[in-house]
Amino acid sequence: MxxxxxxxxxxxxxxxxxxxxxxxxxxxxxxxxxxxxxxxxxxxxxTFPLLSSLWQSFFATSGGVSTFVGLDQYARLFKDPLIAKSLGNAGLILIIQVPLMIGLALGLAYLLNQAWLRFSSGFRLLTFLPAVTTLVAYAVVFRVMLATDGGAINQMIGLVGIAPVDWLNNEVWARVALIGAITWRWTGYNMVIILAGLQAIPAELYEAARIDGAGRWQIFTKVVIPQLRPVLIFTTITSTIGALQLFDENYILTGGGPSDATLTPVLYLYKVGFQHFDFGYASAIAWLLVILTAIVSIIQFRLMREKP
Incomplete structure (x- = not known):
């Protein structure tokens, strides 16, 4: 061997x-x-445009000549009243529109997840259809519908004796119209995501809660919401980012008016960069928006994450 x-x-x-x-x-x-x-x-x-915009934010252009100015463009942000105005508008939309949309999406998803509901597939399709329409197309449709003279919305409310509303030329109603348009567009998208989270909840949890004597509201608050926490965090953060980056709707509906009531940081960035050709300052605005979006997202994640 x-x-x-x-x-x-x-x-x-x-x-x-x-x-x-x-x-x-x-x-x-x-x-x-x-x-x-x-x-x-x-x-x-x-990567290249990102780094290029950061480098460009340190320059100022005058007479076709770029001059290195260091952090002057960022210091200019704190002196610009339109920056504060646009951030305030974005914050107002964020505080009102995002909770409203997530609440509607959660309610619709919970309703469409019920076994007793007939034609649930058709209702899901109808709810999700706004999310597949192009941003420009639906914004133009809303602009026509919200026209002061002859708009479909004013004609409908006129049937019940309400005077026509100047939706797009009044500061308050312009914000209401903008929030309504965004909510109509994105509720179905968030509803589908939340519905997928609902369908992933094990049926045993519902049965155990019913055996313990829990009612519908207790099941919703003690079983459904905790199980949906990761999904709700995701939809809230993505909706927040969308609110901070809002551009298409307010650009088409109101152009940022009236009196800058619907001016948002991205729309202001567009005006500074592509109407006034101040690309250095526009790059600084873009990086300010990146930092604010990251900060708000981190805060939301920490507030909504599951406690140990």
């Missing part, structure tokens, strides 16, 4: 392991090769 020395066994183990490592490296090469186009596109269309 042949015996194998320890040195031979170690040598054999090394030579036996070598092919597997070489095979692993060979298998990784095609993956890196296929990922290269995506990485190149990400670098060209995301």
């Amino acid at each position: 042949l015996t194998q020395t320890p040195d031979a066994a170690v040598k054999r183990g090394r030579t036996g392991a070598q092919p597997s490592r070489s095979l692993g490296r060979k298998l990784q090469r095609p993956g890196a090769f296929f990922a290269l186009p995506a990485a190149a596109l990400l670098a060209i269309f995301f």
Whole structure:
């Protein structure tokens, strides 16, 4: 019977392991090769513009000549009254519209998840349809519907004796119209996400709650809401980011007016950069918005995360 020395066994183990490592490296090469186009596109269309905008925010352009001004563009942000106005408008929309939309989405999702509801698939489709319409198209439709003279909304409320409302030229009603349009557009999108979270809740939890004598409201507050916490965090944070980045709706509906009542940071950035061609200051506004979005998202995540 042949015996194998320890040195031979170690040598054999090394030579036996070598092919597997070489095979692993060979298998990784095609993956890196296929990922290269995506990485190149990400670098060209995301990383480079991002770094370029940061670099441009340190320059001011006058007479076609760019001059390095350091942090002057960021200092200018604190002296610009329109920055404060646009941030206040975005904050007002965030405080009112996001809770309203998430509440409606949660209620619709809970209703459509009931087994007794007939034609639930059709109702889901109808609720989600606004989310697949283009932003420009639906904003134009809302602008026509909200017209002071001859608009469909004023005609409808006129049937019950209410005087026409100047929806788009009054500061208060312009904000109401904007919030209503955004809520109509995005409620169905959030509803689908919350509905998926509802359907992932195990049926055993409902049965255990009923056995313990819990009613519908107790099941909703003690079972459904805790189980939906991660989904609600996700939808709230994404809706918050959308509110801070609002541009299409208020640009088409009101152009930021009246009296800058619907001016948002992104719309102001657009006006500074592409109407006044002050790209350095526009880049500073963009980075301010990035920082604020990150701060608000972190705060929301910490407030809504599950307590240990």
